[in-house]
Amino acid sequence: MMEGVVVKLPSFPFLYPTVSPSSPNCRLGFRRFSAPLSAAVKEGSVSLGHSTRPDFPILHQKVNGSNLVYLDNAATSQKPTAVLKALQDYYETYNSNVHRGIHYLSAKATDEYELARKKVAAFINASDSTEIVFTRNATEAINLVAYSWGLSNLRPGNEIILSIAEHHSAIVPWQIVAKITGAILRFVSLDENEVPDVEELRGMISERTKLVVVHHVSNVLGSVLPIEDIVIWAHAVGAKVLVDACQSVPHMVVDVQGLDADFLVASSHKMCGPTGVGFLFGKSNLLLDMPPFLGGGEMISDVFLDHSTYAEPPSRFEAGTPAIGEAIGLGAAIDYLSGIGMQKIHDYEMELANYLYEKLCSVPNIRIYGPKPSDNIHRAALCSFNVENIHPTDLATFLDQQHGVAIRSGHHCAQPLHRHLGVNASARASLHFYNTREDVDEFIRSLDDTVSFFNSFK
Amino acid sequence: MKPLLLEISELASIAATLPFSRSISFQKIPTKSPPPLQASSTQLQPMEELPPKLQEIIKLFQSVEEPKAKYEQLMFYGKNLNPLDTQFKTRENKVEGCVSQVWVRAYLDQDKNVFYQADSDSVLTKGLAALLVNGLSGRPVQEVLRISPDFAVLLGLQQSLTPSRNNGFLNMLKLMQRKALELLIEAEKGDGSSGNGQIANDNSEKPVENSTSDSKVDEDSGVGFSSSKNGEDSSSGLGSRGTRIKKKLEKELSPIELEVEDVSYQHAGHAGVRGSDGETHFNVRIVSKEFEGKSLVKRHRLIYGLLDEELQTGLHALSIVAKTPSEVEAK
Numbered sequence: 194m195m196e197g198v199v200v201k202l203p204s205f206p207f208l209y210p211t212v213s214p215s216s217p218n219c220r221l222g223f224r225r226f227s228a229p230l231s232a233a234v235k236e237g238s239v240s241l242g243h244s245t246r247p248d249f250p251i252l253h254q255k256v257n258g259s260n261l262v263y264l265d266n267a268a269t270s271q272k273p274t275a276v277l278k279a280l281q282d283y284y285e286t287y288n289s290n291v292h293r294g295i296h297y298l299s300a301k302a303t304d305e306y307e308l309a310r311k312k313v314a315a316f317i318n319a320s321d322s323t324e325i326v327f328t329r330n331a332t333e334a335i336n337l338v339a340y341s342w343g344l345s346n347l348r349p350g351n352e353i354i355l356s357i358a359e360h361h362s363a364i365v366p367w368q369i370v371a372k373i374t375g376a377i378l379r380f381v382s383l384d385e386n387e388v389p390d391v392e393e394l395r396g397m398i399s400e401r402t403k404l405v406v407v408h409h410v411s412n413v414l415g416s417v418l419p420i421e422d423i424v425i426w427a428h429a430v431g432a433k434v435l436v437d438a439c440q441s442v443p444h445m446v447v448d449v450q451g452l453d454a455d456f457l458v459a460s461s462h463k464m465c466g467p468t469g470v471g472f473l474f475g476k477s478n479l480l481l482d483m484p485p486f487l488g489g490g491e492m493i494s495d496v497f498l499d500h501s502t503y504a505e506p507p508s509r510f511e512a513g514t515p516a517i518g519e520a521i522g523l524g525a526a527i528d529y530l531s532g533i534g535m536q537k538i539h540d541y542e543m544e545l546a547n548y549l550y551e552k553l554c555s556v557p558n559i560r561i562y563g564p565k566p567s568d569n570i571h572r573a574a575l576c577s578f579n580v581e582n583i584h585p586t587d588l589a590t591f592l593d594q595q596h597g598v599a600i601r602s603g604h605h606c607a608q609p610l611h612r613h614l615g616v617n618a619s620a621r622a623s624l625h626f627y628n629t630r631e632d633v634d635e636f637i638r639s640l641d642d643t644v645s646f647f648n649s650f651k
Numbered sequence: 652m653k654p655l656l657l658e659i660s661e662l663a664s665i666a667a668t669l670p671f672s673r674s675i676s677f678q679k680i681p682t683k684s685p686p687p688l689q690a691s692s693t694q695l696q697p698m699e700e701l702p703p704k705l706q707e708i709i710k711l712f713q714s715v716e717e718p719k720a721k722y723e724q725l726m727f728y729g730k731n732l733n734p735l736d737t738q739f740k741t742r743e744n745k746v747e748g749c750v751s752q753v754w755v756r757a758y759l760d761q762d763k764n765v766f767y768q769a770d771s772d773s774v775l776t777k778g779l780a781a782l783l784v785n786g787l788s789g790r791p792v793q794e795v796l797r798i799s800p801d802f803a804v805l806l807g808l809q810q811s812l813t814p815s816r817n818n819g820f821l822n823m824l825k826l827m828q829r830k831a832l833e834l835l836i837e838a839e840k841g842d843g844s845s846g847n848g849q850i851a852n853d854n855s856e857k858p859v860e861n862s863t864s865d866s867k868v869d870e871d872s873g874v875g876f877s878s879s880k881n882g883e884d885s886s887s888g889l890g891s892r893g894t895r896i897k898k899k900l901e902k903e904l905s906p907i908e909l910e911v912e913d914v915s916y917q918h919a920g921h922a923g924v925r926g927s928d929g930e931t932h933f934n935v936r937i938v939s940k941e942f943e944g945k946s947l948v949k950r951h952r953l954i955y956g957l958l959d960e961e962l963q964t965g966l967h968a969l970s971i972v973a974k975t976p977s978e979v980e981a982k
Binding site: 257583584585586587590591594595602603617618646647650 | 718719722723726730750751752772773774775776809
């Protein structure tokens with residue numbers, strides 16, 4: 194158990210270093226970052242990774258005989274004891290159905306549930322907690338917008354703009370709804386930095402555009418999109434913007450008012466909260482005009498045999514008994530993250546991101562997807578990659594079985610993107626603030642061993 | 652529209668139509684998810700039921716202790732796999748649920764043994780495919796269908812047996828079994844081998860329905876519960892064929908233990924049996940000195956040889972457990 198003083202690190206500007214990488218596939222010209230960065234981290238301070246690791250019991254185990262190195266955070270994050278406690282607490286002391294109960298337990302559960310809603314609102318700087326709708330996850334939230342807002346607002350010929358790098362959950366519901374309404378989907382491709390082409394997107398926006406659906410941070414490319422700009426362009430033609438913030442909310446400060454986003458979705462399980470809950474942020478005026486998504490209890494006002502009237506948002510979109518304990522757990526996760534500070538988390542992960550990228554570049558014949566980090570291009574702490582002549586599944590299997598390193602292999606719910614990149618699958622290592630530089634070192638060491646093993650066999 | 656995948660439960664119900672020895676304990680193809688990797692060997696399908704080459708492969712993997720070496724062995728199999736022609740890399744031949752691409756092709760020889768070819772872009776998956784191809788090729792379809800995926804535990808490759816979209820190994824095996832079954836059904840349709848009055852096809856070398864044979868024992872047979880003509884074995888409810896089988900084996904092999912069980916009723920709906928009159932599927936458990944020194948394959952061949960006439964005249968399948976007296980004692 195590591196004890197240490199967590200020092201508030203100032204944000205470092207990225208300095209120009211000296212050496213170029215070994216692999217030609219690794220973006221010629223990318224330079225390693227010089228010593229001063231790492232030195233500051235060493236100087237008597239404990240990194241965020243080391244100081245938070247003790248809070249995550251699951252990280253301290255052996256897998257297939259080696260210490261677990263968990264690098265699949267983009268798929269799901271781990272939960273700190275505080276969240277586990279909150280869940281246990283809920284179920285042990287005040288589990289009860291919410292909203293209509295009179296008795297003590299029910300009142301407490303309702304209070305905590307609604308408090309969690311307020312926490313989410315505050316976390317993303319929504320103006321009011323009624324703008325937060327609890328869903329099962331981000332996918333359900335997008336479906337909610339598609340079926341509720343989409344079906345009542347889209348007409349034949351209307352255009353929805355997406356990027357080819359979107360997650361399936363941001364594509365498929367719109368395909369379904371477009372088919373029903375006669376709307377058309379248009380896709381923005383990647384530019385030479387392997388990032389969605391923002392200029393192309395700008396050019397595509399017209400008076401026919403009703404909605405722009407974009408990710409904030411890409412779960413494959415690690416790139417970040419300029420949401421504020423996209424929103425400005427969309428609003429200029431009266432179009433709405435739906436932001437998929439699954440990979441951004443857990444890792445950086447997200448301010449929906451600052452972005453002026455119309456809709457924003459995220460999942461609890463990616464931000465140290467439990468599975469089974471996520472949320473949709475929607476501007477009040479939009480939610481007020483939207484018809485229900487799922488029908489049932491909680492979302493009604495009065496029910497007659499031949500018709501019913503509906504509740505105000507957010508209840509209107511929360512049919513049935515919600516994942517009460519889980520929402521409260523999400524609230525606890527938000528408390529935990531806020532206790533650290535999202536800016537600090539972001540800064541630490543930026544260092545890790547660059548370290549990961551730099552070390553990966555040293556692997557021969559490696560191809561990392563997405564932009565190379567630079568002054569103006571920041572990468573998230575994840576890398577999807579392929580090693581020439583070795584299938585990513587082979588890599589992932591060997592890494593797991595021989596080294597206890599957990600990465601992901603596949604299309605990461607982004608088949609169109611992989612098709613565009615010309616590959617069937619890629620391997621992906623994704624970090625979170627409780628990972629350390631040592632995790633990256635261990636990963637690279639294991640990857641080198643794995644690559645040698647498969648290469649020696651050919 | 653043909654589903655590409657059979658669920659284990661579907662496979663189980665098809666497999667249940669095949670001869671299944673029930674007089675010793677083993678695990679049938681499970682209808683729920685298979686037991687965890689730590690399942691004790693008494694719960695696994697006995698090795699003898701697996702194709703001989705597969706048994707050899709399993710023993711080989713068991714003798715290799717180091718995990719890395721196991722992978723090397725696996726990759727070695729993959730490397731030596733015969734290449735699969737591009738024309739066979741079709742949708743129907745693709746294994747679902749593999750993150751890598753895997754194709755499997757199956758065909759029957761004239762003895763209705765199934766042969767396989769496979770390919771994959773992932774080296775480890777290719778190794779697993781090669782393992783299955785080598786282990787299963789050239790065997791009778793029933794034998795292949797009987798294989799429970801649990802044997803993978805014995806390989807020590809940490810192969811998950813949880814049926815899921817993503818379990819490539821499991822899905823590979825299922826696809827191979829499904830293809831074998833389909834090929835067999837097609838072939839048997841073509842032979843006209845089931846039932847009365849069907850005209851044998853040109854491909855069939857052995858027209859099986861033979862109206863002149865006295866083996867048509869329609870009246871009493873079928874359900875397996877009717878008393879036999881000869882009055883014997885009325886307790887086991889054997890029809891005349893069942894009795895003949897029993898007599899033949901008794902005469903030729905002088906067994907110290909012999910059980911013959913008619914399980915034809917389980918196959919009432921089975922395509923291969925439709926139109927015939929029962930007495931098509933039997934479980935045989937036999938303990939005899941005659942098996943000493945003979946490999947499993949030889950023992951089965953011996954029995955098949957003795958019952959050849961039955962096989963020509965409507966007996967579809969035998970599930971055989973053949974042991975020597977000392978083997979039984981040792982248990």
